[in-house]
Amino acid sequence: MLFFFISTIGKFLTKDEDRDRELMARIKARDTAALSELYDNYYRLLFGLILSILKKREESEDILQEVFTTIWEKAEQFDTERGTVYTWIVSLTRNKSIDRLRSKVYKEQKKQSVSLNDEDVFHPLYSEETNPLENTILTDRAKRLHNALAEISAKQRKVLQVAYFNGMSQSEIAEEFDIPLGTVKTRMRDGMMKLREILGKELKG
Template structure:
């Protein structure tokens, strides 16, 4: 349910994608006030996402800080052609949260000196239910592929 809400909020937030692109350009130029603005725009959304994965406020706060540190450190890696700013930062937050969760499961397993199997690691992370965030990301990619296909000739489309 939370992912559905985040997806809906994300669609609203990405209406001002130009603002986000400008902020990323300023962050790439090492303008710390731009990072502050990006934080103000997305911290609550990302915190909710992270908290929904980790279930612990302190850890969620740590991951949120790590996400914005990573945004600052890796701003030059952001590619407008691959997706929106919103998608990029939500993906960073989600991946960091999952990494932390996997790490916690691993450490707990190691303490108990039992073997770590995939079911123990992935069960809390994945379910058979569809993930709205993943659906949004895949939808966006599909839309870009369709646009690209419409820009090439019919003959080239048939080959692809």
Template sequence: MLFFILSTIGKVLTKDEKRDRAIMARIKARDPDALSELYDQYNRLLFGLILSILKKRSEAEDILQEVFTTIWEKADMYDLERGSVYTWIVSLTRNKSIDRLRSKVYKEQKKQSTSLDDEDVFHPLYPDKNDPLEDTILTDRAKRLHAALDKISNKQRKVLQVAYFNGMTQSEIADEYDIPLGTVKTRMRDGMMKLREILAKELEL
């Protein structure tokens, strides 16, 4: 549902898609050095994404390892002629994170719930000063992304947040937070359109 956001953000956050595709071609050819290069390029950004979803460092570390293991084992699943490498690996990372979030074991371990009224959902607080997510956020590109998120309404931003980071469907959001389904759809549509417009302008800078 939020796939276009991934694609647009990818164009803002990545520098060289041609390089990434070359790396993926080498991974398909079973070059372990290529996997190391891809890891060096994206591990901090992906770790930040996973941590934003799971809120647990140990879980995030496990999922990050799973992601790159999957990239190595299933590199043939990526079609060099379709889509960006960034979009593929971020989608893979999000899917694995959501699967863990929804797993029975993780639900039993997690004692807190995310609220639409929680202002930390887009700007979570992490105690470690040298946290990889914090380092990523401090980059110019990540600053522009957060600035774009700040430009849409709180209601739009928070509905998109629980849909993306919590993996909730529109119907689940409506039921969980007692919001009419039509309202949820409108907020998500308007929010995504606004983000598309803002991020497209970023690409022109």
């Protein structure tokens, strides 16, 4: 679900995949200016993703820095044949966030689901630093995604939230909330299908 949200917003930010691939080529050649440009293009979006998972600004800022350090150190691992630069860095960001969430420090804390009123999930996607057009696009898309979540059932929303915002596996969700594993899978599948339907209509509109 979260990947679908970020991908939807990302369509309006990844205006030029050729540009991103060129930046990655320059990063592989150890061009620090290219890394700075990539950071400027995506730091707001990635920070929003991290914050939605960790819920702590300081921790999220640390992970954001780790992400771009990893991009610099492991740029050679990006395979142009397997996807876009955008999907690669989003996957990298989510994986690092989930790893931190599952770390010893976070394991000691009780998992909490994301509230639909939690502005931290979407607010970092736009700020005064963006241009007016980009702000308008991001604000509008964030509201549409927020509203789409409200349109699916509470049970579907719950399992999707704890899975994608808290990094819980289907088995962990079943155990945590005492729900049959098959039921968890069904709710997640049906919820995803409903969200895709709602957001698909929104985008066409």
